[in-house]
Amino acid sequence: MTDTANWDWETKEKLVSDLNEWKDSYNWVEEPYVSPDGEKIAAIVNTDEAEFNVCENGKAWEIEEPFEKAYSLRYSPDGRLIVLSAADDEWKPVVDGKPWETIFDFIWDLKFSNDGKAIAVASQTDTEYCMAVNDVPWEDSYTFMTCMILSADGKKSASSVQTIPLGQAEVFKFQEGAFTAAVNGVPWDKNFVNVWNMAFNADGSSLAAEVRHNLYDYTIVVDGKPWNTVYGCVWQPIFHPNTNAVIAPVKLKDGWTLACDDNILWDSRFTQVWQQMVSKESEKIAAIVASSYGKWTIAVDGKPWNITFGDMVTDAVFSPDGSRVACIGTDKEQYTICDNGNAWDMKCDMVWKPVFSPDGNKVAAKIDKNGKRTIAVDGRLWNKMCDEVWEPVFSPDGSKILCRSVEDGKYYRRIIPVNEF
Amino acid sequence: MALPYIEYEKNIIDQGLETGTERLTKERIAKVVDKVIGGETGARLKAYVDTCVHCGLCSDACHMYLSTKRDPKLTPSAKVKRTMSVILAKKGNVSPAFIKKASEIASTECNLCKRCVQYCPFGIDIAYVMSVVRRICHLCGVTPLYIQDTAHSHSVTQNQMWVKEDEWIDTLQWQEEDSREEIPDCRIPLDKEGADFMYSVIGPEPKFLAQLLYQTAIIFNAAGLNWTMPSFPGWDNSDMAMFTGDSEIMGRNKRFHYEAAQRLKVKKIVMGECGHAFRAAYDMGNRWVSWAMPPVPMVHAIEFYYDLLKSGKIKVKEKYKKSVTLHDPCNTIRGRGLHEKARYVINELCENFIEMHPNREHNYCCNAGGGVINCGPPFKKKRVSTNRIKAQQCADTGAEILITPCHNCHSGMEDIIGDYGVDMHVKFINDIMYEVMEKPGLE
Numbered sequence A: 001m002t003d004t005a006n007w008d009w010e011t012k013e014k015l016v017s018d019l020n021e022w023k024d025s026y027n028w029v030e031e032p033y034v035s036p037d038g039e040k041i042a043a044i045v046n047t048d049e050a051e052f053n054v055c056e057n058g059k060a061w062e063i064e065e066p067f068e069k070a071y072s073l074r075y076s077p078d079g080r081l082i083v084l085s086a087a088d089d090e091w092k093p094v095v096d097g098k099p100w101e102t103i104f105d106f107i108w109d110l111k112f113s114n115d116g117k118a119i120a121v122a123s124q125t126d127t128e129y130c131m132a133v134n135d136v137p138w139e140d141s142y143t144f145m146t147c148m149i150l151s152a153d154g155k156k157s158a159s160s161v162q163t164i165p166l167g168q169a170e171v172f173k174f175q176e177g178a179f180t181a182a183v184n185g186v187p188w189d190k191n192f193v194n195v196w197n198m199a200f201n202a203d204g205s206s207l208a209a210e211v212r213h214n215l216y217d218y219t220i221v222v223d224g225k226p227w228n229t230v231y232g233c234v235w236q237p238i239f240h241p242n243t244n245a246v247i248a249p250v251k252l253k254d255g256w257t258l259a260c261d262d263n264i265l266w267d268s269r270f271t272q273v274w275q276q277m278v279s280k281e282s283e284k285i286a287a288i289v290a291s292s293y294g295k296w297t298i299a300v301d302g303k304p305w306n307i308t309f310g311d312m313v314t315d316a317v318f319s320p321d322g323s324r325v326a327c328i329g330t331d332k333e334q335y336t337i338c339d340n341g342n343a344w345d346m347k348c349d350m351v352w353k354p355v356f357s358p359d360g361n362k363v364a365a366k367i368d369k370n371g372k373r374t375i376a377v378d379g380r381l382w383n384k385m386c387d388e389v390w391e392p393v394f395s396p397d398g399s400k401i402l403c404r405s406v407e408d409g410k411y412y413r414r415i416i417p418v419n420e421f
Numbered sequence B: 001m002a003l004p005y006i007e008y009e010k011n012i013i014d015q016g017l018e019t020g021t022e023r024l025t026k027e028r029i030a031k032v033v034d035k036v037i038g039g040e041t042g043a044r045l046k047a048y049v050d051t052c053v054h055c056g057l058c059s060d061a062c063h064m065y066l067s068t069k070r071d072p073k074l075t076p077s078a079k080v081k082r083t084m085s086v087i088l089a090k091k092g093n094v095s096p097a098f099i100k101k102a103s104e105i106a107s108t109e110c111n112l113c114k115r116c117v118q119y120c121p122f123g124i125d126i127a128y129v130m131s132v133v134r135r136i137c138h139l140c141g142v143t144p145l146y147i148q149d150t151a152h153s154h155s156v157t158q159n160q161m162w163v164k165e166d167e168w169i170d171t172l173q174w175q176e177e178d179s180r181e182e183i184p185d186c187r188i189p190l191d192k193e194g195a196d197f198m199y200s201v202i203g204p205e206p207k208f209l210a211q212l213l214y215q216t217a218i219i220f221n222a223a224g225l226n227w228t229m230p231s232f233p234g235w236d237n238s239d240m241a242m243f244t245g246d247s248e249i250m251g252r253n254k255r256f257h258y259e260a261a262q263r264l265k266v267k268k269i270v271m272g273e274c275g276h277a278f279r280a281a282y283d284m285g286n287r288w289v290s291w292a293m294p295p296v297p298m299v300h301a302i303e304f305y306y307d308l309l310k311s312g313k314i315k316v317k318e319k320y321k322k323s324v325t326l327h328d329p330c331n332t333i334r335g336r337g338l339h340e341k342a343r344y345v346i347n348e349l350c351e352n353f354i355e356m357h358p359n360r361e362h363n364y365c366c367n368a369g370g371g372v373i374n375c376g377p378p379f380k381k382k383r384v385s386t387n388r389i390k391a392q393q394c395a396d397t398g399a400e401i402l403i404t405p406c407h408n409c410h411s412g413m414e415d416i417i418g419d420y421g422v423d424m425h426v427k428f429i430n431d432i433m434y435e436v437m438e439k440p441g442l443e
Ligand code: SF4
Pocket: B061, B062, B063, B064, B075, B076, B079, B109, B110, B111, B112, B113, B114, B115, B116, B117, B126, B127, B365
């Protein structure tokens, strides 16, 4: 996690950069990104025909040659600025203006460890695929790769890889199992028909994945070993942060529920269950569920909230102490935040993932209303409607909020006391 | 001029059906039928099968029946009689050879186009019954080879054509680069969080029809739209798993698709000119997941073009001169009622629009849909020879251009007019819009 304690929580307002001026200097300026602490704003800019650079706080990177292509500009959690760039068909990640030494034929799917110290990409060179972390590609590469992940500490990377070649329409060979998972490039010794979304445990020593044995039997595999039971369907597993048990949504004859280490965990059945999460503090387990057809909500320890949403529920998060859950609920294309089963009395055109204050008593979120962006805390709007804002960040004591916004083309960093919302 | 009838092939060998059947046991069939009839289908299936009085009112609805000098085997009710009626009567006690034949009938002799249901006094939905037959055959492991491979591709890549993740992004960047020769600051914005909409396409676009992505970039940039495309899986809205009866993979595909939109925080998804993908995303796949409606509003290209023209965001420089006719795709017309919007769009873009008859919701299917074209080369001739009526319908218009706002229809119609020698070219609305629109910012 990013340490916010040493950020500037005092300066009320800073005009960091006037993007209108950037527009005068370049042919075009792409959509901007801001650093976690709000001190910097950056965008890919076009400097000439098929020539690109990155501009940060009004200053272009000093690079030897302009990029012919650049995309996926992002700030890492520790505030470094990364872009995926190409020149002469050679692709490299560039970090704060400095390129990696390794050259690839293509790179994509930029990822960071929780602290931002590890930067990972998916890569292809000579039609062989592998992941690369901090400029070090896997030793082994594969003909096909999907579902890339990076462990929380960035020391392990994994993906679903193809280990057996398949010719065109070789369906029966495919059904014998041509895929497995590779961890830091090393494959499991067992293949499956499909290997999908994976998760590492807290220290990165174990990997769990959803698999299909044949076209019909689904289960969970942990470090290459499948659970004994096969299910009608499964979704992405996770590890319990304290016990290391593996928890996954599974489809039984009478509906969806959660299983833990191949035992049914919840008595309740739902028409859908996914995106389960465990609080390290309270050890409560919550998941997004459809309590009946077309009625979406959150279930905590198997018990669904009374409130349901017709369109969808997304972006669930536990409060820091694990006592509450907040999520986005959508009904008839109207978005709102639902905090522990209580929906905000505010309908928006879009809402971003809710953010709890450190003491868990407040919830803030970025919202879109009438074509403008702003921030809301506990259902109350900030008094500014902006062209763009970024997701709010609470100060360590929870009394203030970092608001990062663009108004009339100018990018501001503001610290607003929570009681002003 | 009356087009000739072509005898259709009866003994087609398909490796998927052959090998699958060799491996199938009667025990497995019984288990599968019990699972599907006992657990997955309700009273509806039995009611459909029991209610049919074989009155034959639906027969003339089916293009296959009409195209084969009224072969009684190809009436809608006969397709049920030859498959589901037997499975139900024998309570699943049927042979692997029977399942092979049932799979061929359900997968290649019915497009699930739902034309016939409109003429049945009892509203019997033959397409639904055929889908259940396909589900049974899938669980028995007996599905035509090529469409099975497509379903495998969906399972691994979440796209239809084994397009790798880097190939997808590379193709978009290449089209974006080319588009800058026309509009210097043209963009295909990837992963632009909070854009107004996400544009999604089907696997064949990056694989074979990249010019459609190019043209779309020009249209959207000219209209000044705030849009995005995902760089990650979920960009493909199509779903052949829906047509093989692999509901779990269908649901997975739709989950990826809608989660891509949720992750990008867009207010809607605009999809390209595809019929079956609309059905998968609007009706079938979302419902398997338990989204009663699309969780993010889903707009078909026809509706979107209508809005662009109606609002004046796209202006026509000079209307298209050649005479055009329209094939109404089943999934967006019978499935969604977009026929008048399609006509508005075409009349705005083209000078000389000639209707084919019958039209709108009564239009005959292209015979490619329902996954039939995806069953591949073994069934191509049969697909063409069982749709003479469509070729005749097109030929009778005398139009030079055939507009088909659906990918499957597009390919299927090309085969049909080609083999029957109808002098026409097939185009998407996108092709014509790109050609006739005003392009501000053009150098
Ligand atoms: S192809 Fe269409 S008209 Fe013919 S039986 Fe199937 S659904 Fe009915």
